[in-house]
Amino acid sequence: MEPDHEHQGSGDSDALLTRAVGDPAVFTSLVEQFSPVLHGYFVRRAPGAADDLLSEAWLQAFVARRTFDASRGSARGWLFGVARNVLAGHIRRARRVATTAEPAEVDPWQAVDQRLDAAALAPELRRALADLPAEERELLLLVSWEQLTPTEAAAAVGIPAGTARSRLHRARGRLRARLSPERHLTLTPATPARMDRKESA
Amino acid sequence: MTQRDELLDFPGSEALHAAGRVEHPAPRAVAQALAAVEAAARQETAQHTVALPVRRRSSAHGRRILATVLATAAVAAGVVVYGTTGSGGRSGGHAPQQAQAVTAAAFLDHTADVAYAKSASSGRYWKVRKQVRHTGAKSAPRTDNSSTADYYYARSMNAVHVVVGGQTHTKAGAFAWGLGPKELHSWSDLNRLPVAPAQLVSLMNSSKEYAGRSAFLQAGTLLGETPARPDLRAGLYRALARLHGVELVGTVKDSAGRSGTELVFTGALSTDRMVIDPRTSVLLEITSVSTKGRDRGETTRVTYLSSGPADKIG
Numbered sequence: 001m002e003p004d005h006e007h008q009g010s011g012d013s014d015a016l017l018t019r020a021v022g023d024p025a026v027f028t029s030l031v032e033q034f035s036p037v038l039h040g041y042f043v044r045r046a047p048g049a050a051d052d053l054l055s056e057a058w059l060q061a062f063v064a065r066r067t068f069d070a071s072r073g074s075a076r077g078w079l080f081g082v083a084r085n086v087l088a089g090h091i092r093r094a095r096r097v098a099t100t101a102e103p104a105e106v107d108p109w110q111a112v113d114q115r116l117d118a119a120a121l122a123p124e125l126r127r128a129l130a131d132l133p134a135e136e137r138e139l140l141l142l143v144s145w146e147q148l149t150p151t152e153a154a155a156a157v158g159i160p161a162g163t164a165r166s167r168l169h170r171a172r173g174r175l176r177a178r179l180s181p182e183r184h185l186t187l188t189p190a191t192p193a194r195m196d197r198k199e200s201a
Numbered sequence: 202m203t204q205r206d207e208l209l210d211f212p213g214s215e216a217l218h219a220a221g222r223v224e225h226p227a228p229r230a231v232a233q234a235l236a237a238v239e240a241a242a243r244q245e246t247a248q249h250t251v252a253l254p255v256r257r258r259s260s261a262h263g264r265r266i267l268a269t270v271l272a273t274a275a276v277a278a279g280v281v282v283y284g285t286t287g288s289g290g291r292s293g294g295h296a297p298q299q300a301q302a303v304t305a306a307a308f309l310d311h312t313a314d315v316a317y318a319k320s321a322s323s324g325r326y327w328k329v330r331k332q333v334r335h336t337g338a339k340s341a342p343r344t345d346n347s348s349t350a351d352y353y354y355a356r357s358m359n360a361v362h363v364v365v366g367g368q369t370h371t372k373a374g375a376f377a378w379g380l381g382p383k384e385l386h387s388w389s390d391l392n393r394l395p396v397a398p399a400q401l402v403s404l405m406n407s408s409k410e411y412a413g414r415s416a417f418l419q420a421g422t423l424l425g426e427t428p429a430r431p432d433l434r435a436g437l438y439r440a441l442a443r444l445h446g447v448e449l450v451g452t453v454k455d456s457a458g459r460s461g462t463e464l465v466f467t468g469a470l471s472t473d474r475m476v477i478d479p480r481t482s483v484l485l486e487i488t489s490v491s492t493k494g495r496d497r498g499e500t501t502r503v504t505y506l507s508s509g510p511a512d513k514i515g
Contacts, residue, residue: 024242031235039226051230056397058234062241063310063439089396089432092321119220125213143205144214145221150204168208179212 013075017068027065030075031058038083041146044115045108046090057086077155080146084156107134112141128178136171139164237399241443305449305464308479309442316482317435324510326353326362327388327428332457336500338491349506353514354427356388362514369514378427380419381405388428396432398439405440415468416444418489421475425484425505434482450474455486456504469493483508 154164405416
């Protein structure tokens with residue numbers, strides 16, 4: 001297995017973010033470059049608030065840009081970390097308004113599941129994702145949807161890269177165990193489509 | 202095969218990936234973000250590249266100390282130094298020419314970081330112990346009243362309970378905090394406020410002298426009086442950092458003898474000051490002196506002795 005490849009131009013964005021500490025005007029280049037991916041992150045998890053969250057994330061990133069250290073990870077991973085914090089704040093606020101109680105966790109699964117439902121994802125896959133531990137599912141979606149490398153996903157979540165890789169391995173193992181064709185044939189009723197494939201095989 | 206490919210090697214992986222496809226953001230969304238960042242960048246550039254004189258309070262011996270802010274180098278180097286002043290002769294007035302290496306904006310942004318890291322608290326009431334001192338206008342026979350009381354704000358804000366000298370007085374009615382044109386009639390209203398500094402600034406500036414109170418004072422009141430959650434408190438501090446005319450005075454002691462960093466804002470109708478504890482982000486004291494009209498000289502000072510959640514009164 002080959003290690004992660006850096007995203008094209010990631011060195012440039014690291015340098016831009018580093019330069020933006022002393023020259024705030026440089027920061028706007030990052031806004032143009034990364035807004036589509038950060039907006040996508042918010043749309044998938046908080047579709048009604050994505051535009052506002054994007055602005056909030058960029059302002060927080062601007063204020064906190066001095067904390068970026070290129071020797072500890074890429075600008076991409078760091079920016080998704082900021083976006084993740086902004087999303088968590090949004091979820092906390094929404095839940096406080098609804099319940100006036102302190103929420104214990106800030107998993108955007110409800111919105112994600114609605115997206116999967118709308119995309120007509122196979123129910124078994126949806127259930128398998130729902131049953132994953134939230135911290136494994138979050139990493140999996142960062143890698144699948146946001147195209148982050150495991151190292152960038154680790155930086156975004158604020159955990160060591162090795163821990164992220166272990167969790168991703170476990171998530172893959174759980175999904176394989178739940179979704180492998182053999183298991184469908186023996187443990188769950190087969191759908192007509194699967195029956196067709198089985199017969200033709 | 203890369204690590205990423207291998208980790209996504211499970212049945213349905215491609216379908217999952219496809220379910221995550223989204224449209225590009227509307228140009229308006231990116232433009233909005235860009236405008237917010239550009240405004241913040243312009244403000245920061247203006248504050249960090251101009252040498253600003255900072256007026257400090259007179260020392261106990263009547264000396265006025267003038268320090269020059271040359272923040273560019275210090276901020277670029279990540280230096281955070283808060284000036285000291287000898288207010289009351291109780292703290293370090295021994296460094297009259299000490300370079301002040303931080304602007305009000307940098308101090309407030311740092312305070313916002315501290316506020317953001319705090320955990321939120323919850324209770325039936327929000328209890329604020331405060332000392333209020335009111336000095337009348339110069340044009341009238343001067344009055345000088347001071348009182349200390351515990352205020353209990355219920356979640357619904359349909360009553361405020363005030364405990365003075367062991368006795369509880371309940372004031373019924375619809376109470377509200379204010380920010381710009383928004384009236385916050387409950388904790389839930391407070392929680393619905395935006396936390397993005399640009400939005401808060403916009404709110405505050407939409408009514409600069411709301412009910413005769415400057416934007417600076419409005420934000421200060423929310424910080425001192427309310428159970429604003431950490432992200433809102435951080436947002437308010439960042440909004441204050443973006444207000445024009447806020448200056449850093451330096452380290453002072455409030456009227457309760459606590460050390461904090463003082464900021465001053467000269468508004469259209471009043472000159473307002475805040476003392477903030479930079480270690481905790483807690484607003485210690487806020488003072489407003491009317492500078493116009495027949496109220497000129499009227500001074501209200503609120504010293505926040507403590508605040509936090511409470512489940513019962515008394």
